[in-house]
Amino acid sequence: MPGVPALRFRAPEDRDAGFLRDLFTSAAPGRDLLPPALLEMQQQAQHQQWSELWGGNGNVVVEFDDVPAGRIWTAWRTRDVRVLDIALLPEFRGAGLGGRLLGDVCEAADLAGLDVRLNVARDNIAALALYQRNGFVTEEAGAVFLSLLRWHESARARGHRPS
Template structure:
């Protein structure tokens, strides 16, 4: 694969993930954990084993807890670039996971990738939700797309964000004095 710059008009395509995509999907997952694991004293072998275990657990969780879900490989200009997992429920579309390999980040692909999901939700009059890690730089993207956190406090490092139909901001939490 080449590291040539991406064109703003590179074709984005989705295709259903298959069992043969597991090594690619693991590589995509691992790329999202690189900064976190850089601070650990793990050897490369320990990191690989940890990532394999975590990816397997995450995949099993998604299979158990998300029905009516599409599991897609994202391709940009014909090259594997990421994954998109979307659950479709009657009143809500949940972006279960969206991740791009590092060379595809910051090029506007996330906006172009999520636009059809948002349009689908708007057409159905459904909200869109996703969980976001508190320090994830993609928060700026989600804010631009009309998402907002829906609770002041959540357990762990992830927070639920929502976007109402037709791009109206979701209900925002209001912190009150106690």
Template sequence: MMAATVTFRPVEEKDSDFLSEVYASTRLEELQVTGWPQQQIDEFLRMQFEAQDTFYKQQFPDAQYQIVQYESQEAGRLYLDFREDEVRIVDIALLPEYRGKGLGTKLLNRIIDDAEEKQLSVRIHVEKNNPALNLYLRLGFEKTDDKGVYWLMEKPAQQIRCAG
């Protein structure tokens, strides 16, 4: 998968259903154990997606909200907030069929390379049970703060500048 073409395009209003699907794909497994009927799970996930989407737009009004495309197919979402001292990964999520094939690594390395050019740290909140936690650690992110269910993780600017 690494040699394939990965592109980005800005999120548009017409992308709401796709973005909801991406969100649901990251939460479906944990809700399957509730015993709820599928319709209730679907409604709950849609409500949670809408709440998250509203929160992101309020808290990160200047962020870049992008659709990740793999070989021209919609594969996920990437939300980045460029700040004075950091690149904040607000959200990064791929549909299940694109996970575990190197695409996440490729996306994160692009973000890290861009931050390196600007001499910025890269930060992200990661749920402690997120399977991608090992990926962040492998790429040199450090746990810098315990936020309950999340770790604040950082790839410091000085580490980026010294690497290589």
């Protein structure tokens, strides 16, 4: 369709190391002040932990008009989809791309009859607003993170959470 930027999803490759480091660094304020070796250790530890807990198949690079723009990592389970991460480089934020990615996950989850769960930092106001606009509600409130839930379409139509 003309005028609609093309999204492409692919598995991370060795050539993405610098891009993924920049993405990891840009995702949290202050990370850019840490020594590069410490950042690399943190990034590797996160990748290893998420791969062990959730599997690595849901970790994909998002290209926007053939340019690496971000990453989305999801874990599809029998009752729900866990969105572990939606991260975009700063130059791709605020243009609706994150909402488009989230919308695609929610639409696919609805088709599969699955709820969607994710965590968000309490102070990430922009992300929290995006999630609330997409039907997420607070499931659990921690000191630093909120655990959010979006019931699948048929559950919302019934007005309650499926049992």
